[in-house]
Amino acid sequence: MKYLKQVVIVTRWEFGRFFKPKNEALGIVIMIVASVAFYFGGKYAFSETDKKLEITVYNDTDVKLTEFMSTSYAVKTMPKEDKRKFIEHMKKEGDGVLLESGSGNFVVYAYKNTGNIKKLKAHLTEYHKQTEMQKIGISTDELTAILSPAPVIESFVYTNNSSKRVVLSYFFAGLMIMAVFLSFAYQFTAITGEKQLKITEQIVSAISPQIWMDGKIFGISLIGITSMLTYAIMSILGAMLIFQFTNLPASSILDYIYLPSILLYLPFALVGILIWNAILAAIASIITDPNNSGKSALMMLPVLFVLASFLVIRDPDSSLSIFLSWFPLTSATSMPMRWAITEVGYWQLAGSFILLLLTFYFFRKLAAKIFRVSILITGKEPTFSEVYKLSKHK
Numbered sequence: 031m032k033y034l035k036q037v038v039i040v041t042r043w044e045f046g047r048f049f050k051p052k053n054e055a056l057g058i059v060i061m062i063v064a065s066v067a068f069y070f071g072g073k074y075a076f077s078e079t080d081k082k083l084e085i086t087v088y089n090d091t092d093v094k095l096t097e098f099m100s101t102s103y104a105v106k107t108m109p110k111e112d113k114r115k116f117i118e119h120m121k122k123e124g125d126g127v128l129l130e131s132g133s134g135n136f137v138v139y140a141y142k143n144t145g146n147i148k149k150l151k152a153h154l155t156e157y158h159k160q161t162e163m164q165k166i167g168i169s170t171d172e173l174t175a176i177l178s179p180a181p182v183i184e185s186f187v188y189t190n191n192s193s194k195r196v197v198l199s200y201f202f203a204g205l206m207i208m209a210v211f212l213s214f215a216y217q218f219t220a221i222t223g224e225k226q227l228k229i230t231e232q233i234v235s236a237i238s239p240q241i242w243m244d245g246k247i248f249g250i251s252l253i254g255i256t257s258m259l260t261y262a263i264m265s266i267l268g269a270m271l272i273f274q275f276t277n278l279p280a281s282s283i284l285d286y287i288y289l290p291s292i293l294l295y296l297p298f299a300l301v302g303i304l305i306w307n308a309i310l311a312a313i314a315s316i317i318t319d320p321n322n323s324g325k326s327a328l329m330m331l332p333v334l335f336v337l338a339s340f341l342v343i344r345d346p347d348s349s350l351s352i353f354l355s356w357f358p359l360t361s362a363t364s365m366p367m368r369w370a371i372t373e374v375g376y377w378q379l380a381g382s383f384i385l386l387l388l389t390f391y392f393f394r395k396l397a398a399k400i401f402r403v404s405i406l407i408t409g410k411e412p413t414f415s416e417v418y419k420l421s422k423h424k
Contacts (some may be wrong), residue, residue, distance in 0.1 A: 036237055040245020045252050056083060072278050083146045088117065095131055098157050103150075120166055134415040149259040194286045196343060199367040201286075203263060203339055206363045208304050209254035210332045216250045217310040240398040247307045254303045288370060294379065300385045302362020306332045308393035315401040339363040346372035356382050358389035 061274070084104040088094060091107070099105050108116065116269040120126040120141055127150070136154050140147055160372065160399045163173055269286070339360050342351045354364040355374070360384045368374050 034243060037244045040237070040242060041252065044246050044249025056227050058260065061266070062268075067173070083127065083150070085129050085150070087129050087131075091129075091131055094161075095157060098160075099129070101154065102153055159211040170358060172206045195291070195370045197286055198291060199343055200340075201262075201265070201371045202291075202299075203336065206299060206302065206336050206339075207333060208261065209258050209299070210306055210336055212254050212257055212308050213250055213303060213310055214332070216253060217307060219313050237403040238398075240395075243308075243311055243398040243401050244394065246311055247304060247397070250305045251300070251303045255300060256309070258299065266415070280367065290353045290371040290382055291366060292368055297368050298362045298383065298386065301383070301390055305358065305362070305386070305390045305393055308390065308397045311363050312393070312397040312400045315397070315404045335359045336363055339367060342367045343371070356385065358386050361386055 082102065084102040084106060086106045086108055087099075088110050089107045090110070096105055096107075116128055117139060118127065120128070120139065124141045126141070127147070129150075130139075138147065138150065150268045150371040159173075163170065258269065266287070271418065341355060342354055342364050345351060351364070351368060354360045355378070357364075365374070365379065365382045369379065
């Protein structure tokens with residue numbers, strides 16, 4: 031009972047130390063403002079694409095080409111004699127496109143290569159295809175029929191593998207990455223800062239290293255979970271807002287929310303965050319000077335393992351995906367992702383989760399042991415071999 035009470039005290043202290051409701055609210059407001067600004071800014075930026083690009087052709091250009099280009103461009107005509115004058119004007123003003131056709135090819139004069147020129151080339155390619163088809167006597171409909179895929183009627187017993195579940199899987203991975211980055215920042219700041227201020231030795235003289243590390247792991251993990259839930263809710267509300275702007279009902283968000291996957295993700299994510307906090311706490315414990323320590327780079331390792339989970343989306347039933355959903359350093363994200371987009375046996379879910387819990391217990395113990403050893407070594411940053419040797423002693 032004494033152990034539990036002390037761990038709760040340390041957990042509450044760590045949570046209250048970093049979790050500030052006002053700062054969280056301010057961050058959410060800033061995110062909303064930035065998202066709205068980004069949305070309307072993007073809408074304004076892309077609104078220019080609705081404007082037809084103006085291109086110039088000669089008076090005697092093929093009428094069929096002119097008619098074809100008129101569907102997508104504002105076509106102007108000019109005499110051939112004005113070519114030099116047009117090019118000089120284009121060089122001076124940096125604007126204008128001249129299209130020449132003849133001798134089986136097209137010539138495009140422009141100030142520089144832009145996205146509009148690439149689109150123009152695509153339209154010219156389409157026109158060239160149609161012209162060549164007419165030469166050999168094949169109609170557009172006939173070519174479409176030839177190039178169309180085989181008419182296959184699909185019928186599956188298991189039909190939950192939808193694109194909307196894939197979006198949910200990406201969302202799971204994104205939330206985990208955010209939680210790992212938060213854990214990295216807080217554990218690094220908390221432990222290395224305390225060591226530099228020389229207060230760690232005073233604290234562990236009052237409570238055991240295991241209690242101190244457990245409190246840090248639980249407290250900062252709680253911050254990660256809280257932030258995940260906050261930003262998940264904000265993302266859902268943001269998606270509903272976007273749906274409204276795109277003339278879709280806000281209820282469309284329900285197509286992306288698969289409750290069984292969400293209920294499965296929460297316990298996996300919680301234990302996964304606990305594992306990474308334990309590992310990050312262990313690494314931070316042996317860093318004396320965060321500005322010059324080469325061990326600081328190790329604290330980015332969790333991100334690599336979370337990113338590896340994206341491989342599950344390529345083929346959720348492959349041997350690699352199954353391995354990732356069982357391997358404890360990736361299963362916290364990979365297993366819920368697999369469950370969202372393919373069929374996974376309940377025994378696999380249970381087995382993977384139990385392995386995840388055992389892994390957390392192991393790293394939690396290891397973190398406390400490394401922390402106990404690191405505070406015994408003063409004057410220099412301990413090496414991995416020194417930590418290993420000392421950790422073998424009780």
